[in-house]
Amino acid sequence: MHKDSLSHLFALLIAVCFSFAAFNASAAEESAENAEGTEEEAPKKPVKYYQIAPNIMTFYQNTGRKMGYIVVQVQLVVRGDEDWDIVDENLPLIQDALIDFFNRQQESVVRDLAQRDALRVQAKDIVAAALKEELGREVVENLLFTQYLFQ
Structure with a gap:
């Protein structure tokens, strides 16, 4: 039973790591899109x-x-x-x-x-x-x- 708990804990830890990595990749992509949008929407010259x-x-x-x-x-x-x-x-x-x-x-x-x-x-x-x-x-x-x- 102890091995089963460790397996579940290990599987949970891996799932959390992948979720965190996917979240960071998504956030980085969104940040890059926002940066591009900022460049496109640069204020017009007077x-x-x-x-x-x-x-x-x-x-x-x-x-x-x-x-x-x-x-x-x-x-x-x-x-x-x-x-x-x-x-x-x-x-x-x-x-x-x-x-x-x-x-x-x-x-x-x-x-x-x-x-x-x-x-x-x-x-x-x-x-x-x-x-x-x-x-x-x-x-x-x-x-x-x-x-x-x-x-």
Whole structure:
């Protein structure tokens, strides 16, 4: 009977050891998953607004004899200091892309309030494409018109 007790005790001890090992492995796996989740959910960099100066001023396509011009104050929405610095370093490229874009617009588009948001989105896409071609990654999150004048 003494041998039987020892066998049961030994079997119980082995079962406890395996349970403990399985619990530790499960806890370690869960901890690793939580660590990965933390990396994926890293806080976003703060939004920054980069005002392009001077304002974009150019002529647009006009059907009449009178020339039309447009003046647009543009703010680029970027995330963090690194993207801010990238925009600052590439400002001539951005200005050129925007001047060329507005210069190609027809008078009917420039003057139409209903098309202004579509124009803004197109301008953002033009700037994003120019920077992506130069840098190989997205930098500008959005583009805003904070002043829009035409004549």
